[in-house]
Amino acid sequence: MLVSLAEYAKKHNKSSDTIRRYAEKGHMHSARKIGRNWVVELEEPYPVAKRPKAAPITLISLFSGCGGMDMGFRGGFDFLGRHYAKNGIDIIWANEIDKDACITYRQNLGDIVEGDIYEVIGQLPKYADIVIGGFPCQDISINGKMAGISGKRSSLYSAIVETVEKVQPKIFVVENVGGLMLRKHDESRRKILADFSALGYKIHYQVYHAEDYGVPQTRERVFIVGTCEDMPAYIPPQETTLFKPLTAREAMEDLEDYPRDKAFSHIWSEAKASKDQGNRKLIADRPGYTIRAECHGNIQFHYSLARRISMREAARLQSFPDSFVFPAGLRATERQIGNAVPPVLAWHVAQSVLAVLQNR
Template identity: 30%
Template sequence: MEFRMGELFSGPGGLALGAKLACFKDVKGEKWGFKHTWANDFDRDTVETYKLNLLHNPDASTVFCEDVSDFPIGDKSILPEIDALAFGFPCNDYSNVGKQKGLAGIYGPLYSYGVKVMKYYQPKVFIAENVGGLSSANEGYALIKILEEFQASGYHITPNLYKFEEYGVPQARHRIIIVGIRNDLYKQGIHYHVPAPTTPDPKDMKTSQQAIEIPPIPADAPNNELPKTTEKVAKRLSYIPEGENAWYIGIPEELRLNVRGAKLSSIYKRLDHTKPAYTVTGSGGGGTHMYHWKENRALTNRERARLQTFPDDFKFIGSKESVRKQIGMAVPPEGAKVVMEAVLKTFAGIKYRSVKPTEKLQLKNLEKGNTTALKGLGR
């Protein structure tokens, strides 16, 4: 069975690639998978990256580069019927890294376009993704409002905080993913369960060194240009041990940053080669580009893409900074695959190992007004 899939805020294709990787055949030989139907994103380079790698067609007309407010949701002559909706609604106003304006920000209300698709198309299932910081935005009330609207659109929802390093992704990336099953199907017994972590023990987690070095990155891999490093930055890095940042006590005074606070930040922070990487980000100024555990330099975009589990032949379109943004904002395909595969198995009636969803994120608990417990839940 193929699920026709529509996407909003598609990014370079992390969710779409995860959906593609999740395809399988059941014991009867029937194929279960997702089929691209339409997608949109606001960024031109991102759209070109998606078309090249997911559709292998730079001229594909089913991926739209336009503001979601102009997207013709409901016009089925342009955007035909779908069975599944996937959307990683913009996290800028929910991330703990930013000012966390939540629903009051420019990007905060954009989840509502996912709600609009649900109402017009009533897909069988939706998969929505956002940062862990969503749980504490607007003192927790942003999450309540979003979950209530998802539920009111006719869906039984299962929100959960996924720690991707527990699912084989070589990166401590914590994301809230909400899976919704249409109410009539839920009543028929189609119940989604959170897939159990595959690498819950820290000693089994894939490390940043394993991700970047095994196997070696091919010499002709795209987006692998070495970044320019000034002599001063290289010298500063030479004093920073792996796992430490720009506030390490052993850095000489003349090489210290003249910045107050942020001592727990990732500024000039080296990776620890024995652990999964810290979170790959898509923006930020000097000192935020992720730094090699041994070499005195920032990572290449291809190295970042490996931490995000994109294959080496996945070519990102655009300038170095554009590529960095695309990689940092994407959903790790291998993480997305876990969720997408669980969705398919749910509909196929195939049992899989599962765990209880994050208790603090369940609407029945949030409705009691206990939002303070959400603070610090994710990152």
């Protein structure tokens, strides 16, 4: 039954002017003019205004590895019974030089540009809201050469500096090992901070202990965060498991009777104990020890089984969800897991980044 806009408005407890605007904008399917007056079907549902979708926050990722940091920033995964929600971040460009890591990244996260960053840097998008990157740490790590940023690999941080200068993001996040804070690396640290500060960003840096953020592993990492001068200050995320960290047993116990399964990456090294390295055994009731990239099969022994931990167990200690696929062989997977930023730690850092971008 056709009725006047006033009658329709009265039924829905709205003003006639509001209904008229909807009719004039075409939001009411049955509304039409008869002479100079609008009419509408009385039973037409009241139009619900669609909220415009918020534009996604865009991100460029450098030295992406297999995608641990990227997964954390993107969100939308489950780990040990907790859901880590999507963050509304769109990874528009990622880069990694390692072929196997790129294969893993593509299977889990999507497109990635494979190649030396300096050979592909010209392909960078013109803009992104966020730039992230964990530059190679082998020259800074305690387990590495300790050459600092004069080393061939850790000097690659300059590619992140160049990217930030080109893209001018609102915020950037750079990750490296805790060894960057050692006195031996004072000069390297000052140089890195000075180079980023020179781009006009407010710089915040500190050491994060992964076990304090729901990662079942003791792992120290430095995050350097730069924000535009006109944006709120970056405030680090609050610890979530500061006084009760997740243990190795909590992370791995359900896999103790699980058979070898290559598709699930539940495979392990058969390397025997060595007097030089590879003798460390997990303790069930504490977090796992730091997962290394270059342990050459000498990864830690299981806390109760007569074998070394599997790649899936190592991935659990790094907070990768079981849905994350590692298609490479054992050694390549070992390197990818050991090089990665724990996704859960990255997710918490991302919450603080979002707070800056959303002025919360």
